[in-house]
Amino acid sequence: MENQPTIMVTNDDGIDAPGLRALVQVLVSSRRFQVLVCAPDSEQSAVSHSITWRHPIAARRVEIEGATAYAIAGTPADCTSLGISKSLFPLIPDLVISGINMGSNCGYHIVYSGTVAGAREAFFNEIPAISVSYDWFGGQSKVENFTLAAEACMPIITAALVEIKKKTYPLKCFLNIDLPTDVANNKGYKLTKQGNSIYKMKWKQVTSDMEGGKMLSTMTMDMDSTAPIETDTLNLSQDRILFKREVLGGKLDEGDFDEVDFKFVQQGYITVTPLGALSNAEIGCHSFFQDWLPSVGELPSASSL
Known part of the structure; x- marks a missing residue:
């Protein structure tokens, strides 16, 4: 051993x-x-x-x-x-x-x-x-x-x-x-290589902590299953509103093939x-900001925008 x-x-x-x-x-x-x-x-x-x-x-x-x-x-x-x-x-x-x-x-x-x-x-x-x-x-x-x-x-x-x-x-x-x-x-x-794919989501207002079920894992995004919805609702105060994520579907960037x-x-x-661990910017971003940054001081003030 x-x-x-x-x-x-x-x-x-x-x-x-x-x-x-x-x-x-x-x-x-x-x-x-x-x-x-x-x-x-x-x-x-x-x-x-x-x-x-x-x-x-x-x-x-x-x-x-x-x-x-x-x-x-x-x-x-x-x-x-x-x-x-x-x-x-x-x-x-x-x-x-x-x-x-x-x-x-x-x-x-x-x-x-x-x-x-x-x-x-x-x-x-x-x-x-x-x-x-x-x-x-x-x-x-x-x-x-x-x-x-x-x-x-x-x-x-x-x-x-x-x-x-x-x-x-x-x-x-x-x-x-x-x-x-x-x-x-x-x-x-x-x-x-790591691509640009992502599941698009939206938020839905719900009346229960468990409404909409539980996402099984980090990125399961099970599009076919329907989770049970709790019938017990909470007595929500006016300053407490519940929202839950909903998955709209997967997206693969058109240039990401x-x-x-x-x-x-x-x-x-x-x-x-x-x-790796570094979050490098997408190609083209560095060159844009290389030209943009020196001109920042010459831009109009925020009050004039």
């Missing part, structure tokens, strides 16, 4: 989520790794890279066969930070895997994703990391697909650990993997997207 590589698993759907449990089971059953789990004790979808700063967070030991596991009262970034700190576990993992998320994380949704943040936090600390998401679709996907998704990722995980052991694995990026809905019949791996993640996940590929 001492010579086996150590993998730490986290997520944003919570430590009891089927995606995490399937990934851990596949890793453990391979008998190739020491497996640690440090994941949120409740769902933390779409919290992005938020961290707990002003108060302590609690860690609770959880029984997961074959793994050493803790549930953390914090965000995915908190879980990774604590899990790699040697404060919770006696060693630093060789690889951090965040997922498997219930719902894809492509395009602009990578910014919202707690799953991606779990991997990004390891990257911040120069530890190789992979975020993994499955394109769950209501009425078509099954819980068993998480196991298929985990098995489909095993060649990448194993190959990455080989490079990590040889100290040839690049530390200037981390990987974001998205698996297609029909993962059993996937078309193989596809190296992609060059090897991008969302496009190829929809086509049935397993997309592998190297990510």
Whole structure:
């Protein structure tokens, strides 16, 4: 066991989520790794890279066969930070895997994703990391697909650990993997770039905290399912109005067709997207502001606009 590589698993759907449990089971059953789990004790979808700063967070030991596991009262970034700190576990993992998320994380949704943040936090600390998401679709996907998704990722995980052991694995990026809905019949791996895809949303006024149901994960956006609506309403005071997000549909930027993640996940590929931490501006923005900034002082004052 001492010579086996150590993998730490986290997520944003919570430590009891089927995606995490399937990934851990596949890793453990391979008998190739020491497996640690440090994941949120409740769902933390779409919290992005938020961290707990002003108060302590609690860690609770959880029984997961074959793994050493803790549930953390914090965000995915908190879980990774604590899990790699040697404060919770006696060693630093060789690889951090965040997922498997219930719902894809492509395009602009990578910014919202707690799953991606779990991997990004390891990257911040120069530890190789992979975020993994499955394109769950209501009425078509099954819980068993998480196991298929985990098995489909095993060649990448194993190959990455080989490079990590040889100290040839690049530390200037981390990987974001998205698996297609029909993962059993996937078309193989596809190296992609983060695209501009985004699900457009609107806000609807509601009368109950639970009206409209609960979004299952970071970016599930299940367009086919209808969630039950609570019949109990709240006695809302005049100064308290409830609003809930509604999904209008997916949008792929018209110019965004060059090897991008969302496009190829929809086509049935397993997309592998190297990510960094810097938010670089779109092409053309820097040149615009390079010409614009020197002239700012010559512009009319705000009062004259």
